[in-house]
Amino acid sequence: MIKTSKHDKQNYLHFQLDSGLRILVVETPNSNRFAAAVAIKAGHFNDPQDCPGLTHLLEHMLFQGTEVFPSQTHDFMHVVNNCGGRANAWTSQEYMNFYYDVNAQFAEPSLQHFSRFFVCPEFSQEKIEQEVAAIESEFKLKQRDEIRRLNEVHKETCNSEHPFSQFSVGNAETLVDNSFYTIRQRLMEHFEHYFTADNMTLVVSAPFACEESKNLIETYFEDIAVSKSLKSAPLPPLFVAENLAVQIDVRPLKNIKRAIYTFILPSEEPDYSAKSITYLSCLIGHECDGSLYCLLKDAGLANGLTAGCGLDDGESLEFNISVQLTDYGSQNLDKLSERLFAYINTIREIDFAPHIYNEKKKLAEIAFLHMEPAKPIEWVSQLSLKMHQYPIEEVIHGDYQMSGVNRDWLKQALAALTPESLRLVVLTPESKFDHISHYYQTPYRISRLDREDMQKWASARLATPLKLPEPNPYIPDRVEALDSCHADNEPQKLIEENGVTVWFKQDQKFRLPHGHIYVSLDLPNSQGTARKHAMTRLFIEIMMDDVISENYPAEAAGLCYNISPHQGGLTLHFNGYSQKQAAFVSRVLSQLRLRRFTEQNFNQIKQKLLASWRNHQHIKPANALFSQLSCMLQNNQFASDILAQHLSDVEFGEYAEFVVHLFDRVNLEAMIFGDWDMAQAIQIAEDIRKSLYTRSKSAGEVARKVFALQEQEYSYHLTTSHSDVAVINYFQADEVNEYKTALYMLLNQILSPIAFHDLRKEKQLGYMVGSAYFPINLCPGLIIYIQSDNKNIWDIQDNIDDLLEKLPSYFEQLDEEKWSNIQQGLIHQLNEQDTSLRACAQRYWMSIGLKDKNFRRRDKICGWITDIGLEEMIEQAQLIFAKKEYGYKRLVLTSNQDQAINQQLDVVNSFEITRHFQNQCGLVNL
Structure with a gap:
């Protein structure tokens, strides 16, 4: 029996064909969509060493015609478009995934067409040449992508025997015929080797009965190649001794200043249900008072930090602590490293704090209990992949399962957080280099960590007692939705008066203990010039930075918020569990007016924002034109280079004066939607109005022009x-x-x-x-x-x-x-x-x-x-x-x-x- 959430009204049927193909059928009676997905346990790791990118090319080629539906007369993408649907595919390190959807009346002909992908692809020479050219264009398009450029350095500095080290995307240089094979022969052999029933999963979602879907599947997928019982050889270590205790300096194209501390821990894959990494990530990555982030921020070394796992290949796991550096931090990396290891060394010595893990477990249980259904095309894609990763009973629940910290794993993981197992990647525009990566032309240098530095880091300890996160007051107590008592079909106005409009609708459809509150503020004093617009954007960044530690417990408990600029001012969006959201909204709105910033803080965030805007010159040319088009067609819109030009000479005094008057006049429009009744919504609306108008006057809307x-x-x-x-x-x-x-x-x-x-x-x-x-x-x-x-x-x-x-x-x-x-x-x-x-x-x-x-x-x-x-x-x-x-x-x-x-x-x-x-x-x- 597949474990499902209480709100999942879909029916599931799991079965297996004689060939060994495992299948899951989802019955979605309230949908008009038919969707299907196939996942294959083969990815970039399975590329031949002398033909990197072959799996990616194979992904492309399956869309380019089959023996039954030749490319010249039956283009699958065109068929799907004509049936009101869409189709796509992707290739990762270990998997391929193909998926599509159409209007339900086209289920049978589309599934027949789709099934032939995995039985008799055409592999026409003309289409092969065409798709190699497309992959070459894709490669060139992403040559300036900073993630790909950094990833290639990672590949070139890991164990060359591990398949991760290979170039995965492919291009015209790698996907060429050689004296032994044609590319067509390679594609056919690759397909025949990996596209077998035991190596594939199929998921179908339809608005009709599961048995009807099952009959269709048996008709069109019965001739999938019979299982060959593929046995994967054990992977070699991702890193060997010479790849560890190293510093890798990388020169990015953009003005990026970041240090990434990567440690090699034992794999957690054998014990996926424990999710012990969650506990470790919270210990190091939380942002409450006393955290590693606060320690580095208060020292002026960093203005951002995240912690979490990277690649887990079943043998080892990468654990990354990524630190966004200030200018001072990039010039004093040793001070930062010493503080970071002082923190790590101290947490290694403290007792296990069960409330940290238990809070995460409770939130995971609530999240699964109230899982929101995905669109059919997204759901089949996800499930086809999960069928390779979890037992069928846990195919939905597996991501949320937390069975308890594996204390042995945690002990080994903490013991591995040492300089000896560290790969320190430093990205700055000033980085020295003596290598250039082969495909993405990334300048870098790799060097051994200094032995004296490593000894100093290994013995470092915090000067003050370690502060762990307190029990989180925002964890919801009520996990069921309120009774529905306000049954309007659409949002209704709670308040409509001069300068203030507030809408409300109680959710009756999803019955979740969640809610969304939008607050849009038109601020006339933010308008008129690019300089004012730039200072408004700076205000948002400074405010968000100022309240990170204060608001972290709410975010950790699933109360998310975001502040974004718009044509007339700014918008705040709150979402998450409804029980304690209203109090959090009032808290954040009051924080808008506190203006607790120092000149040092102003200068740091200003430089961070300027760097972000100046980095826009490196975005894709088409995206730059989209942005330019939006600026041309609307008022109060300014390109990033113009904003940077105006902000660059704004001094602290001018900004402080601007912020004093930013909220003098406000036009408010808000919406409260979700798990609140009318009385609660009225109170929330009044609290929002009072928070904003205690010291502000109402104003008309800022004009939007096209x-x-x-x-x-x-x-x-x-x-x-x-x-x-x-x-x-x-x-x-x-x-x-x-x-x-x-x-x-x-x-x-x-x-x-x-x-x-x-x-x-x-x-x-x-x-x-x-x-x-x-x-x-x-x-x-x-x-x-x-x-x-x-x-x-x-x-x-x-x-x-x-x-x-x-x-x-x-x-x-x-x-x-x-x-x-x-x-x-x-x-x-x-x-x-x-x-x-x-x-x-x-x-x-x-x-x-x-x-x-x-x-x-x-x-x-x-x-x-x-x-x-x-x-x-x-x-x-x-x-x-x-x-x-x-x-x-x-x-x-x-x-x-x-x-x-x-x-x-x-x-x-x-x-x-x-x-x-x-x-x-x-x-x-x-």
Whole structure:
């Protein structure tokens, strides 16, 4: 019997085919989705040594046609799109995972198509060459990814006999034919070796009876290759003696200052149910007063710390303490290391504190008791993987099971937290190096730790008694939801008066002891200039840093909060267990006005924020253009480089004066949603109002503006530090209403697979290619985007123009049946049932933000989607994409690193582009 949570109303059936294939069927009666996933116990670790990336290529190739459904006539992604669904796959170190979903009426034909992936893949030479090119583009796209660059250094400095040391992604250099094999032969052998029934699991989720799903599975998966009883050889050690007691200095591309202390502990995999690592992570990673984090922060050495496990290969486990360094900390690493080991050496000598583990265990039990269901496509993907990791009875419960600390493991783990088993990775822009990694070109240096330093660290002890976390007052006592007594279908207004609106809805659907509270503050004194906006962002960072230790117990007990900037001020979002959330909300709102910061704290957080903004120059070019587009189309939006420029010369006195007046005038809109009754909600609303208006005056909303494209073509160019080229074409609706929203959504449903197939698969312009519905506030829009490593901006734009000119011929291929499927697929997406309290809360809050006060906008959009006929769609598309005498009515943004090309273009900075564009535009009538 599979152990499930009390709110899981789904039925489960586990069985096994004669071939050995293990299967789990999930019956989801309230869904209209059919989803399936297959997990294979083979990943990057199983790549041949002389062909790294082969498993990744195999993942790609299974989507590229089968003997029954050849690629030339039956594209699986296109089929799934036409059935209102989506599909994807991933490859990790030890597993591959393939998954998809469709509207339930397409269950049988889609499952038949999917099943052939694992029986008779086509492996056409043309598609192999195409997907090798796609993997090469993916590799180049991620060459500047700091995690991948650091990971490669990790690979090059571990035991070369361990499969982790291999390059896992693959590229055009590794995926080539050699004198012994063709890539096609290698793919076929790899597939035949690992794609066997005993090495695979299948999970299907459907709205019909389990037996019906079982019959489908038996029909289409009975011919999976019979088990070969694969036996994996024991892995060699991940690290040998020469890989330990070392310091690895790494030079990142970004302005990152971080020290990562990695210790090699015994694997916890044999005793997964204990989760003893949770206790150790809390001892070292908690942020209460007296913690390691506070010890380092108070000394001015660090402004962030996390602790937890990394790779566990079944033999050993990496335990990482990652410290975000201040400038002082990066210059005094020895002081930091001595304090860190003083803390570790002291906790090794203290008695076991059972309340720390028991609190985590209780929270895990509550979390499992009230698990929120995932979307079917996500659920089947997760379960297919868990079937490899846990006994079938624990396939859902396994992640939450905490059977008690394994004291023997904990003793061994604490004993291993020594300089002798340490790998210290130091990332700073100033790092010295004498190696450059092979694939990602990461500069690094590896050296032995100094013996005298190691002896000093080994004997270090804290000067004051160690303070462990106290029993957590925020652990909930009530773990059941309240009786539902307020049955409004949509949120209702509790307060509506000058400058204050508060909404409330008691949850009746999910029946969880959870809640979400959103508090949006429009702050007129934060508006008007980039400098004010920058200081508002700094205020958020300083405030969050100031209250970390105070609020850590609440966060550890599942009361999460976040403060984020928006166009008119800032938003606070609280979520977690409802019983003690109201008191926590009042606490945080009162903390907003305390302004307990010093000049030292101001300078440290300011430099941290400046570094973060300046690092934006290293983001992907396409993402930089998305950000630039948002700044151009809205008021009160500023690019990161502009914010950094203004904040850089802000002094402490100016900032302190700004903060004094930041909350002088406030416009408040809030929503209380979840496990509260009306009386409780009224009290929470009043507490929120009192917390904010004791010393503030009410104000009107800050105006949100969207700039309207005129009858012309706009073109702007940005420089970038990235070698890739990026191009975005943006098309904007000429009216703001539900009809135009439906029209642009439908247009993207048609355009998205066409753009992907034409621009990425056929012309191979890059890995990051496609189209997207791109609304700004209420204004509908659509973008076509390409980031390329092999084309210049003119070639890319010519290909986009060519696609636009060919669109009428694509539309002519649509018939009424295909059109109906597109309409119904989009309607199903929009009407997809909320699978979690969080998703429901986000939907209501987004509606409030869009001024959908009756919560009927989605229904109206779906009504228009149904009503728009194919001929009308074609006619409107021709108007939107019509080429006029001046060109297209669109905004074109491009970026390039090549100085020769930049000299040919009118290159100005982000602020000048935004100002020039907005001066030429009108305003959208919202």
